Amino acid sequence: MTQKGLGKGIKALLEDFDLADESKITKISIDKIKPNPNQPRKHVKEETIKELAESIKEKGVIQPIIVREKEDYYEIVAGERRWRASQLAGLKEVPVVIxxxxxEVESLELALIENIQREDLNPIDLAIAYNELIEKYNLTQEELSKIVSKSRSAIANTIRLLKLPEEIxxxxINxxxxxxxxRVLLALEDEKEITRLANECIAKQLSVRELEEIIYFKSQEENQEKNVSHETKQDKKDNDLANVEEDLIEALGTKVVVKGSLNKGKIIIEYFSREDLERIYLKISK
Incomplete structure (x- = not known):
């Protein structure tokens, strides 16, 4: 199923969420709540959950968790981090809006947008979320940029990270x-070289600028090697053709020019009189 005009639907849902009537907030057992199995946030930093848990111990859960009622439990629509942190804080009940x-579709939309708007979402999960929205709803990057209030180039650069090897x-993510x-490593094509430089960055704590310089100088060296190799091959080819020319000049006793390569080209044989032409012809036709 593809949808255009997704932005309007999401904005409406978010407005409704932000302006949730406090009279509709209720408390339910934390054990009756389960995360959405389609939650697009793939990786959660444990330290941020611990920090949030400490905050919840002091101030409680300030923003209610949004849930949907299932057969014998409640599924989280938005607020999984608060739910996890509440568990860690030892709460028995949490405030929710049912x-x-x-x-199902709107639940996924809210989860995606909630994740995208989080500042601590790692770049890879953000790229996955962007890509899921684009593919699921047949959006262009320009359309998505308006929905999530990001520039098109920022979205494009983030999605490009998905082209990196899994290890990188x-x-x-970590x-x-x-x-x-x-982004700088994306300039390379060789996965082994990408991995080698990534490990070098970690070991030497290289900045992005330092990595750019390494890759720049590496490309310069490779270009020089290619040029030297080409020139060497060209010199060898020229020497071989020169030897052929000399042999023909000696054999025919006249000026000979060989143009082209060893695989294809033309031979120009000069003559200076009728007698010279007949002499050359006799030599060739023997």
Whole structure:
């Protein structure tokens, strides 16, 4: 199923969510709540959950969790981090807003947008979320940029990170490499070289700028090697053709020019009189 005009639907849902009537907030047992199995947030930093848990111990859950009622439990629509942190804080009950009017599709939309708007979402999960929205709803990057209030170029650069090898994406997810390092590594095609430089960045704590310089100088060296190799081959080819020319000049006793390569070209044989032409002809036709 593809949808255009997704932005309007999401904005309406978010407005409704932000202006949720406090009289509709209720408390339910934390054990009766389960996360959405389609939650687009693939990786959660444990330290951020611990920090949130400490905050909840002091101030409680300030923003209610949005849930949908299922057969014998409640499924989270928005607020999984708050739910996890509440568990860690030892809460028995949490405040929720029950929204049974939210469909499966709308639930996924809210989860995606909630994740995209979080500042601590790692770049790879953000790229996955962007890509899911684009593919699921047949959006262009320009349309998505208006929905999530990001520039089209920012979205394009983030999605490009998905082209990195899995090992490098995991390094970014775990915070060992930055998004900037990932973008610079995309300039390389050899996966082994990408991995080698990524590990070098971690070992030497290289900045993005330093990595750019390494890759720039590496490309310059490779270009020089290619040029030297080409010139060497060209010199060898020219020497071989020169030897052929000399042999023909000696054999025919006249000026000979060989043009082209050893595989294809033309031979120009000069003559200076009728007698010269007949002499050359006799030599060739023997």
């Amino acid at each position: 929204r049974n009017d939210i469909s 994406k995991n390094l970014i 915070g060992k490499l930055s998004e900037g390092h990932g």
